[in-house]
Amino acid sequence: MKKINLIIILFAFISLSASAELSINITKGIDNPTKIAIAPLSFYGNQLPEDIGRIIEEDLKRSGLFDPIPRKNMLSFPGTLKDVYFRDWKILGAEYLVIGSLILSGDFYEITYSLLEVHSSRLVFTKIAKGSKDQIRDLSHHISDQVYEAITGIEGAFSTKVAYVTSLKSNNKILFKLMVSDVDGARERAVLESNHPIMSPSWSPDAKELVYVSFETGRPAVFRQNLANGNRKQLSDFRGLNGAPSWSPDGKKLALVLSKDGNPEIYTFDLRKEKFIRHTNHFAIDTEPNWAPDSKSLVFTSDRGGSPQIYRLILKNGEVQRLTFRGSYNARPRLASNGRTLVMIHRSAHQFNIATQDLVNGDLRILSNTSLDESPTVSPNSAMLLYATKINNKGVLAAVSLDAGVKFLLPSKQGDVREPAWSPK
Amino acid sequence: MAISLSLILHLVIIYFLFNKWDEGIKIQKVLPPKYLQAKLVNLDEKIKKKIQPKPKPKPKPKPKPKPKPKPKPKKNNEKKIKHKIIDEQETKILQASKQLELENKKIVSSYSAYIIERIEANWNRPPSSRREMEAKLLIRLVPTGQVISVKLLKTSGNIAFDRSAEQAVYKVGSFDKLQQLDIQTFEKNFRELQLVFKPNDLRL
Amino acid sequence: MKKIYKYSLATMVLSLSLVGCSMTKTNSVATMTNDRITTGSIKNNSIQGSTLKTDIKVPRVFYFEFDKVMLSTEARSALRLHAQSLRSNPAKIRLLGHADERGSREYNMALGENRGNVVRDFLIQEGVNSSLIEVVSYGEEKAASHGSNEDSWAMNRRVELK
Numbered sequence: 112m113k114k115i116n117l118i119i120i121l122f123a124f125i126s127l128s129a130s131a132e133l134s135i136n137i138t139k140g141i142d143n144p145t146k147i148a149i150a151p152l153s154f155y156g157n158q159l160p161e162d163i164g165r166i167i168e169e170d171l172k173r174s175g176l177f178d179p180i181p182r183k184n185m186l187s188f189p190g191t192l193k194d195v196y197f198r199d200w201k202i203l204g205a206e207y208l209v210i211g212s213l214i215l216s217g218d219f220y221e222i223t224y225s226l227l228e229v230h231s232s233r234l235v236f237t238k239i240a241k242g243s244k245d246q247i248r249d250l251s252h253h254i255s256d257q258v259y260e261a262i263t264g265i266e267g268a269f270s271t272k273v274a275y276v277t278s279l280k281s282n283n284k285i286l287f288k289l290m291v292s293d294v295d296g297a298r299e300r301a302v303l304e305s306n307h308p309i310m311s312p313s314w315s316p317d318a319k320e321l322v323y324v325s326f327e328t329g330r331p332a333v334f335r336q337n338l339a340n341g342n343r344k345q346l347s348d349f350r351g352l353n354g355a356p357s358w359s360p361d362g363k364k365l366a367l368v369l370s371k372d373g374n375p376e377i378y379t380f381d382l383r384k385e386k387f388i389r390h391t392n393h394f395a396i397d398t399e400p401n402w403a404p405d406s407k408s409l410v411f412t413s414d415r416g417g418s419p420q421i422y423r424l425i426l427k428n429g430e431v432q433r434l435t436f437r438g439s440y441n442a443r444p445r446l447a448s449n450g451r452t453l454v455m456i457h458r459s460a461h462q463f464n465i466a467t468q469d470l471v472n473g474d475l476r477i478l479s480n481t482s483l484d485e486s487p488t489v490s491p492n493s494a495m496l497l498y499a500t501k502i503n504n505k506g507v508l509a510a511v512s513l514d515a516g517v518k519f520l521l522p523s524k525q526g527d528v529r530e531p532a533w534s535p536k
Numbered sequence: 537m538a539i540s541l542s543l544i545l546h547l548v549i550i551y552f553l554f555n556k557w558d559e560g561i562k563i564q565k566v567l568p569p570k571y572l573q574a575k576l577v578n579l580d581e582k583i584k585k586k587i588q589p590k591p592k593p594k595p596k597p598k599p600k601p602k603p604k605p606k607p608k609p610k611k612n613n614e615k616k617i618k619h620k621i622i623d624e625q626e627t628k629i630l631q632a633s634k635q636l637e638l639e640n641k642k643i644v645s646s647y648s649a650y651i652i653e654r655i656e657a658n659w660n661r662p663p664s665s666r667r668e669m670e671a672k673l674l675i676r677l678v679p680t681g682q683v684i685s686v687k688l689l690k691t692s693g694n695i696a697f698d699r700s701a702e703q704a705v706y707k708v709g710s711f712d713k714l715q716q717l718d719i720q721t722f723e724k725n726f727r728e729l730q731l732v733f734k735p736n737d738l739r740l
Numbered sequence: 741m742k743k744i745y746k747y748s749l750a751t752m753v754l755s756l757s758l759v760g761c762s763m764t765k766t767n768s769v770a771t772m773t774n775d776r777i778t779t780g781s782i783k784n785n786s787i788q789g790s791t792l793k794t795d796i797k798v799p800r801v802f803y804f805e806f807d808k809v810m811l812s813t814e815a816r817s818a819l820r821l822h823a824q825s826l827r828s829n830p831a832k833i834r835l836l837g838h839a840d841e842r843g844s845r846e847y848n849m850a851l852g853e854n855r856g857n858v859v860r861d862f863l864i865q866e867g868v869n870s871s872l873i874e875v876v877s878y879g880e881e882k883a884a885s886h887g888s889n890e891d892s893w894a895m896n897r898r899v900e901l902k
Contacts (some may be wrong), residue, residue: 141657228699251773262699310881351853399847
């Protein structure tokens, strides 16, 4: 009897020690672009003016995080959930599937679309989007945003815009244009055309206006323009430099550079009160201010230390802190919306490259492999950056992802392209 | 509001249902495999007389020495020998079971390593992932190695990160090598197991 | 029997809750916003030409070494002649400062202005009335030479007297 007790005790001991569920730690992964299939959207009616599925594929591919399954390999084109056979997509190696169907109701398109997990055969979401007939590209980019966000956890930036300056020589004259296009390069439109240089466009936080520098009066001056109606207003008219306007994230002020007091200094301009306040007081060059996301400080370029470096100015008390210490030239700072990634032009070995510095851990990374790089601008989701560079003596725009995984040149346009500014939404 | 309330109610019901369900399985685990019982049968054969269990039931041996002082030494010696044999046998059982445990642990850890390798080869982390994130999954397998359920036990706080962990398991689909495992070790360790996803290879 | 009962009850409850979730998820329709753009217009600005009386043959463009703001000897001799002319025949002049394309555009605006200021200061030293002089920087925006090499860059690091 008691021996049975012993047996039971012994086995209880063995089984108890193992009866706590086995727990396994997974500590590494392989981060390949996610394979996603975008089934062509079904539409019962006349041909659509744009291939929505194609626009979505290109958006997702450009982000560097997705690898769209080629349409020619697809075995079926389901438009609704009941038409989906997951095996058709497992065979292609797809991890996710996007399907959708479009109906025309009056003057509007209504798209019902779904994102599905192929391996688990689960539905992630079904959503509906509506737009007018000329908003098909907007609808496509909207779907890309939703898919991107569900899978990556980051807000998409496919519906944003870019402003940039072009210059084209014709008949011994140079024509300058300030342009705005979709972030994929489509629907390019002229905001301003001029025989005099245009520089430094900066967006309002609601993405409805731009401020920029124009030389139309014979000297550089800052202008404000409403995109929808084209109304313009000259904001500054001082002698010397009037430049590098930057619109605060809270929409209330501009930061800019003026040299009216003898040398370039950082000022802020209250848009409502129309008043200038000076913030730096140093005989060196202080220029290129850019706002921190909380609108409480500015990063700017200064050569007060002997060569151009990046500093932070706390607006409340005027305190200035140096941020860059590596390299002999760091300029044109931009703070990403995450508040911790500082983007800039960095010179090393006679090359000017775009670099990022993590303000928390100090990591410096050179992102571009072109040289003569300038004017970096960051996407509102801090995932990508655009910048200007020269290839074969022509000014072009290039893109690079902030994790340096993806690089590409934007499609070439007529003339030189430069000074990109990414819209905040 | 109503949706979340009904969800909570459903989850509570499910929790209780599954909880009671588990108890049934646990009771099964305590049943011993047959070969170990065989050893104990041998023990019985070696010792002719019934052995009294020694250190625990103390009161019994005490009254006996009192009535007969002379036969005491003889009985004590016998008892000592008996105790010695019992001790040796017990040590052997313990050693055997420890040995078994060690071998078992080796097997479990080698199959665990296999599971880790398969999942890590399929875990694609979203860019919003951070080193500090941790998600816990409870997965259920069948002896063929096939995954039959994946449940999120503890969220990392980031839905995309959680989803990537679940996707890694779904992508593997089946841990085929588990078919080579004996059924008992499978039942004990791999029928249901926890996966803790905590990346330490991320830059951020 | 008991287990089967529990199992099926659990499955029913689970599936009901899942179905319930997807059915009650209200699909709010996302509507696209309009983003029309109208091109702005510029008023015609005529910039006055200079009435500087110095001989045409005297250089009116002065070049600078990379990263330097020093005037060359040739520049100084030319500027002395211009100063002479301006002292006797005051005329409004503009000094247009430029930089080569390397580095950031707005910082190059400041470099261009520095160079213009150096020329202005020299002229003032030579007795020219400061109110006659305006320094305007064009940074790298009006390159004289469009190549990306040392020769082009040297041509662009300049101040033009107009």
